[in-house]
Amino acid sequence: MNMLTKGRPTKQEENLIMPDQTGTQTDTGNRALMVDEPLIFERGSADRSGIDLPEAPAVENRLGGLDRSTDIGLPGLSEAETVRHYTRLSRQNYAIDVGLFPLGSCTMKHNPRLNEKMARLKGFADIHPLQPMESVQGALQTIYELADWLKKLTGMPAVAMSPKAGAHGELCGILAIRSALEARGDAREVILVPESAHGTNPATAAFAGYKVEDIPANDAGRVDLEALKARLGPDVAGVMITNPNTCGLFEPDMKAISDAVHEAGGLVYCDGANFNAIVGRVRPGDLGVDAMHINLHKTFSTPHGGGGPGSGPVVFSEALAPYAPLPFVEINEEGHYFLVEEETAEDHHESSFGRMVAFHGQMGMFTRALTYMLSHGADGLKQVSEDAVLNANYILRQLEDILDAPFAHSGPCMHEALFSDKGFSNELSTLDLAKGMIDEGYHPMTMYFPLVVHGAMLVEPTETESKAAIDEFIGAFRSVAKRAKAGDEALKTAPHHAPRRRLDETLAARKPILVWKEPEEFAEAAE
Numbered sequence: 015m016n017m018l019t020k021g022r023p024t025k026q027e028e029n030l031i032m033p034d035q036t037g038t039q040t041d042t043g044n045r046a047l048m049v050d051e052p053l054i055f056e057r058g059s060a061d062r063s064g065i066d067l068p069e070a071p072a073v074e075n076r077l078g079g080l081d082r083s084t085d086i087g088l089p090g091l092s093e094a095e096t097v098r099h100y101t102r103l104s105r106q107n108y109a110i111d112v113g114l115f116p117l118g119s120c121t122m123k124h125n126p127r128l129n130e131k132m133a134r135l136k137g138f139a140d141i142h143p144l145q146p147m148e149s150v151q152g153a154l155q156t157i158y159e160l161a162d163w164l165k166k167l168t169g170m171p172a173v174a175m176s177p178k179a180g181a182h183g184e185l186c187g188i189l190a191i192r193s194a195l196e197a198r199g200d201a202r203e204v205i206l207v208p209e210s211a212h213g214t215n216p217a218t219a220a221f222a223g224y225k226v227e228d229i230p231a232n233d234a235g236r237v238d239l240e241a242l243k244a245r246l247g248p249d250v251a252g253v254m255i256t257n258p259n260t261c262g263l264f265e266p267d268m269k270a271i272s273d274a275v276h277e278a279g280g281l282v283y284c285d286g287a288n289f290n291a292i293v294g295r296v297r298p299g300d301l302g303v304d305a306m307h308i309n310l311h312k313t314f315s316t317p318h319g320g321g322g323p324g325s326g327p328v329v330f331s332e333a334l335a336p337y338a339p340l341p342f343v344e345i346n347e348e349g350h351y352f353l354v355e356e357e358t359a360e361d362h363h364e365s366s367f368g369r370m371v372a373f374h375g376q377m378g379m380f381t382r383a384l385t386y387m388l389s390h391g392a393d394g395l396k397q398v399s400e401d402a403v404l405n406a407n408y409i410l411r412q413l414e415d416i417l418d419a420p421f422a423h424s425g426p427c428m429h430e431a432l433f434s435d436k437g438f439s440n441e442l443s444t445l446d447l448a449k450g451m452i453d454e455g456y457h458p459m460t461m462y463f464p465l466v467v468h469g470a471m472l473v474e475p476t477e478t479e480s481k482a483a484i485d486e487f488i489g490a491f492r493s494v495a496k497r498a499k500a501g502d503e504a505l506k507t508a509p510h511h512a513p514r515r516r517l518d519e520t521l522a523a524r525k526p527i528l529v530w531k532e533p534e535e536f537a538e539a540a541e
């Protein structure tokens with residue numbers, strides 16, 4: 015019997031690995047370098063130890079009688095076994111350092127190593143938010159300069175640095191809108207959100223106590239300006255518009271939208287998650303935006319995915335600046351930086367709605383984002399957005415003969431290309447194509463979003479991919495798309511070459527089984 019699996023059923027018996035087409039399934043479940051790693055409890059055991067410790071001297075009542083009386087049951091392994099276990103697990107992850115991450119809407123770009131080097135400098139990495147200000151001048155200057163870049167790039171007069179992600183920034187912006195309206199005694203109750211919006215937009219508006227109403231899209235995938243105007247009125251607090259929108263398209267009527275909303279007494283929130291497409295080219299302030307979050311972890315390259323970390327500063331117009339949350343970093347006449355922690359009549363902080371977080375925000379992300387900006391310079395950032403848009407349009411044009419591209423007729427896209435599942439046969443779906451991409455060694459694209467397109471596939475290469483890397487991706491995508499159109503039965507059970515087959519799309523993420531219990535029959539077999 016295989017020592018490793020200690021009487022566990024084989025992977026075939028568990029039906030976790032189905033025989034592949036060629037019938038060359040291995041006994042261990044391993045496939046050459048792709049190792050089917052058991053749990054650490056299965057590898058090690060409680061009666062082994064990887065180290066020799068001297069017998070502890072007997073000390074009377076060392077822990078006041080609270081000494082542990084039973085073993086804690088952690089498995090013992092040698093150092094090599096431990097290192098291999100975790101290294102093997104890490105190799106089962108997909109990461110931007112392993113390959114192109116085509117996720118649309120998420121802007122998963124390469125994070126230059128220089129950013130990491132800067133973020134790890136002791137003066138940034140080893141400081142505490144309650145340190146005296148004289149001892150953290152460099153960190154405060156970093157926040158101040160990053161804030162300055164964000165204001166200049168967006169053409170907005172104020173920025174709150176503390177929100178910790180895009181969704182948190184949305185809440186910050188909507189709370190500022192609520193405060194401004196309440197301050198003028200005109201609370202209002204409805205926020206209008208386009209049908210194609212990211213789910214966080216309606217969730218944010220509802221969380222802040224607003225009723226959410228849809229704005230329809232027109233045939234070109236943009237906000238229907240006339241429908242929006244028709245809905246505006248004294249009950250509408252504002253709109254949340256994503257620009258470029260989640261179909262990867264610029265909203266050419268943005269200025270007209272803002273003017274109409276302002277005329278009706280409302281305020282304009284812009285979801286800036288797609289800023290990567292326009293940074294250095296368009297200033298949202300010029301389009302009449304009152305508040306917009308910027309996902310530093312998307313546009314400015316700081317790493318994300320797997321749940322964090324993020325950073326979502328929010329820029330504000332003159333109308334909303336007084337309501338922005340504390341704290342702010344300011345500089346005094348002697349050139350010393352300090353945190354503004356309370357409302358003050360100076361520099362528009364007189365009516366702050368409060369705080370989003372205990373301290374000032376995500377220092378590590380600030381350092382990475384500013385490093386990215388300084389290493390590109392203003393001209394470089396303009397080239398970033400141009401190259402991101404060029405790469406996405408290259409993908410759109412290279413795939414539109416094989417995949418339906420619902421808005422390709424209305425002109426070029428911005429930073430992401432959108433396709434639908436129209437023309438797939440044999441009941442194959444977008445999900446099947448995505449699973450087929452895993453077999454080809456790629457993380458799938460964003461699926462079934464935006465909701466306005468059937469079986470949506472949203473692909474965003476970002477500017478950090480070379481033409482060669484994009485051509486390889488296009489080759490893989492074309493081949494799987496061809497199979498989907500031809501109705502290839504094998505796609506329905508893909509992936510065939512991953513460590514696990516199809517997991518339950520919902521339960522695998524929502525109810526993962528994270529506690530290991532030795533099944534009784536294995537315990538018996540081990541005796």
Ligand SMILES: *Cc1c(COP(=O)(O)O)cnc(C)c1O
Pocket residue numbers: 119120179180181182212214256260285287288309324325326
């Ligand atoms: C990513 C994203 C968000 C949310 O940002 P987080 O940083 O993940 O909270 C909101 N809207 C759009 C369009 C996005 O792509």
